Amino acid sequence: MKKSVLNIAVLIGLGLAAGTAHAVDQGLESCVRAIKNEKAGEFVKLEKLNVAGKAVYEFEIRDANLAEWEFMCDADSGKITEKESEVADPNSQAFKKNVKVTEEDAASVALKAVPGTIQEVEYEVEENGASSYEFDIVNDKAVETKVEVDAATGKVIETSIEEWEIGEESDEKR
The missing domain is CATH 3.10.450.40 (Nuclear Transport Factor 2; Chain: A,)
Structure with a gap:
């Protein structure tokens, strides 16, 4: 979980540099909370994607069984839009x-x-x-x-x- 906090801190820093810290912070925090409610695990990767002109975060989580999960989350609303497992x-x-x-x-x-x-x-x-x-x-x-x-x-x-x-x-x- 320490790695997740570090990664999120870096992300928020990127938001500050872009001048949109508050919006990034709110959407990101909402996404993190929603994902934690869905699946316990370690945050290992975060990507910001543009899907048909809409900002989306893609989180990769590794659970206690070392299975990997991807969550797509709307960057504005903080709502999970997709969940899938990776094999x-x-x-x-x-x-x-x-x-x-x-x-x-x-x-x-x-x-x-x-x-x-x-x-x-x-x-x-x-x-x-x-x-x-x-x-x-x-x-x-x-x-x-x-x-x-x-x-x-x-x-x-x-x-x-x-x-x-x-x-x-x-x-x-x-």
């Missing part, structure tokens, strides 16, 4: 039970939507049990975009541009 292995039963699209085909879909180089892929299980691939793609201007592809249909679920990141990367696939 390290695409062959995990929770992930592969819904997979109809290969990782390679999903990667092609993601790269067609956002051209660039795939830097990371995560295997996610949505709150409703659906599986998805999340690709971090960096373009030639060094902008990172996350493209989430449904593992059953091969359709893009969500695209978001990363504005900044604080914390450690989990076990990632490159």
